[in-house]
Amino acid sequence: MRLIVLNIVFLTLMMNVANAQPKAGESLDRIVAIVGDDVVMKSDIDGQIGALLQYDKNLDVNDKALRKQILDGLIDQFLMVYKAKQDSIVVSDEEVTQRMEMHLQTEVRRFGSEQRVEQVYGMSIPRIKNEIKEKIRQSLLVQNLLSVKFSDVKVSQKEVQEFYAKNSDSIPEMPAAYELYHIVKNVKSDDDTKKTSFEFAVKLRDSLLNGADFADFANRYSGDPGTAQEGGELGWFERGKLFPEFEQAAFKLAVNEISLPIETPFGFHIIQTLDKRADAVKTRHILLKFAQSTEDKQRAIDFLNDLKKKIEDGSDFEELAKLHSDDKDSRGFGGFLGKLPYEDLPEKLRPIVTELPDGGLSEPMLYVSDPSKESYHIIYKKKFHPVHKANLTDDFNEIEQYAIETKKRKLYSEFLKNLRKDMHWEIVSDY
Numbered sequence: 225m226r227l228i229v230l231n232i233v234f235l236t237l238m239m240n241v242a243n244a245q246p247k248a249g250e251s252l253d254r255i256v257a258i259v260g261d262d263v264v265m266k267s268d269i270d271g272q273i274g275a276l277l278q279y280d281k282n283l284d285v286n287d288k289a290l291r292k293q294i295l296d297g298l299i300d301q302f303l304m305v306y307k308a309k310q311d312s313i314v315v316s317d318e319e320v321t322q323r324m325e326m327h328l329q330t331e332v333r334r335f336g337s338e339q340r341v342e343q344v345y346g347m348s349i350p351r352i353k354n355e356i357k358e359k360i361r362q363s364l365l366v367q368n369l370l371s372v373k374f375s376d377v378k379v380s381q382k383e384v385q386e387f388y389a390k391n392s393d394s395i396p397e398m399p400a401a402y403e404l405y406h407i408v409k410n411v412k413s414d415d416d417t418k419k420t421s422f423e424f425a426v427k428l429r430d431s432l433l434n435g436a437d438f439a440d441f442a443n444r445y446s447g448d449p450g451t452a453q454e455g456g457e458l459g460w461f462e463r464g465k466l467f468p469e470f471e472q473a474a475f476k477l478a479v480n481e482i483s484l485p486i487e488t489p490f491g492f493h494i495i496q497t498l499d500k501r502a503d504a505v506k507t508r509h510i511l512l513k514f515a516q517s518t519e520d521k522q523r524a525i526d527f528l529n530d531l532k533k534k535i536e537d538g539s540d541f542e543e544l545a546k547l548h549s550d551d552k553d554s555r556g557f558g559g560f561l562g563k564l565p566y567e568d569l570p571e572k573l574r575p576i577v578t579e580l581p582d583g584g585l586s587e588p589m590l591y592v593s594d595p596s597k598e599s600y601h602i603i604y605k606k607k608f609h610p611v612h613k614a615n616l617t618d619d620f621n622e623i624e625q626y627a628i629e630t631k632k633r634k635l636y637s638e639f640l641k642n643l644r645k646d647m648h649w650e651i652v653s654d655y
Contacts, residue, residue: 257295259302259649269294269655295655303643305362308369315364318462323360324353374635379627387627388616395614395626400566402577405541405559405604407531408551409524409588410597413514425485425492425512432482438496438508447491447513456496456508463503470495474505485512489597516598524600528588532602535585541604550599563609563622573603580605 257264272294273285284290328349331341338349345352379387388395413421428445432438439455446452463471467488477483477497485492491513499506531548535541542558549555569577576586584605591601614623 254653256653256655257299257649257651259299260306260647262302262305264295264298264302266653266655268298272298291655295651299649300640300643301362301366303640303647303649304366304369306647307643308365311369311372313365313368313372315361315368319364320357320361323364324357327356327360328352370636373639374632377628377632377635379624379631383631384620384624384627385616387630388614388623391626391630392614395623398609398612398614398619398622400611401563401609402566402569403563403606403609404561404577405545405606406551406554406561406591406601407528407541407545407549407559407604408554408591408599408601409527409548410550410599411516411520411524413516413520417515417517417520421492421512421514422485422487425494425510428510428512429482429484429494432494432496438482438510442508442510445512446510448509448511451509456510457498458507458509460504460506470509471505474507475500489594521598521600525588528600528602532585532588535604541585541606551593551601559604577603577605582607 253265253267255263256266256269269291273283273291276290277283277285328338328341332338335341335344341352342348347355428436428441432441442452442454442456446456448456451458461471463475465471466474467490469486469488470493473483473486473493474495474497477495479497479499481497483493483495486495487493491511493512494510496508497505498508527548531544535544542560545559546555549559551559554560566574566578576589580586580603582605586603586605588600588602591599593599609618612618616623
């Protein structure tokens with residue numbers, strides 16, 4: 225399928241750079257196809273073949289059908305790049321650089337060092353970046369175009385029913401799974417505890433303004449284990465990468481100025497801006513975490529126990545989750561976590577979930593999803609679903625997703641067909 229080829233094009237850009245380099249005795253590169261103002265080179269196809277060889281050493285590099293499939297994918301990609309530009313879809317230099325660095329970091333981890341990467345690819349890191357930069361930009365343009373065109377594809381209930389009637393025999397068997405919900409309660413420090421932390425942060429700042437050593441104080445007092453031993457240094461961060469309250473204060477500070485205590489979900493920060501540019505800031509900080517007492521934790525547990533009793537007395541779990549859960553991702557869906565196979569359950573939850581009866585509730589237990597918050601939750605095991613043939617009663621959401629993906633593939637195919645009809649392209653030599 226052409227979409228799969230496009231994914232291979234995107235995910236193996238780095239490998240293509242190496243595999244596309246001409247070897248001694250090989251014929252010179254040539255243009256295989258023209259797509260608008262772009263061209264597809266024979267080396268582009270050879271690079272894709274080289275990347276696929278990494279996964280299948282027995283691949284026939286002269287397989288005409290495979291080479292045609294790769295060529296079609298490259299033509300489609302160039303057509304979509306042109307369409308993205310027509311539709312004023314843009315990709316920032318920052319996005320390209322970020323994706324390029326991710327590729328390079330992956331390769332460094334894979335081969336062990338930058339020097340080894342350079343040896344494997346036969347070129348320096350700066351040259352590798354230069355070779356792949358435009359290809360990454362094009363791939364991101366295509367990705368954004370497809371997101372705009374197809375991310376909001378939906379199906380009606382009638383379409384789901386029609387899809388099921390037509391395809392029920394081909395829908396995969398539903399695996400055994402636990403249908404789970406939860407209600408989360410964050411532990412919150414009381415006002416007196418926060419006041420004590422704030423007052424101590426103010427005293428530290430006063431001492432710093434009077435000449436105390438920032439790095440020494442960070443080492444002694446900061447609650448950030450990742451930076452305390454480094455004098456509190458966070459390094460450079462671009463806009464949008466830090467908590468808004470922290471970022472706003474850091475950019476407002478003059479270089480070497482020290483902030484008043486700034487509150488974020490982690491606690492109170494004393495920030496010093498060491499350097500800054502229009503789009504990035506270099507800082508160090510001392511974090512005074514909100515001390516959470518045993519009483520704070522017990523209040524969260526007691527709250528969940530009260531909800532548990534209400535549910536056991538007949539209240540609806542999903543309605544209470546919508547009203548009270550602190551988990552924003554699941555709250556709007558009544559606390560729904562999903563239908564999870566046994567192997568997808570966190571190891572610590574497996575014995576708890578398997579022992580609960582259908583409709584059973586767990587005791588309040590620690591829940592960690594955000595390092596800035598300590599939380600507890602109760603789990604509701606609505607139903608255990610054994611392996612079964614998909615049906616609209618138990619598996620509507622899953623069938624709906626199959627219907628959406630099928631609709632997307634059909635729309636995608638029609639989209640490419642229209643691009644090939646409306647835009648100029650031609651194959652000009654053997655491939």
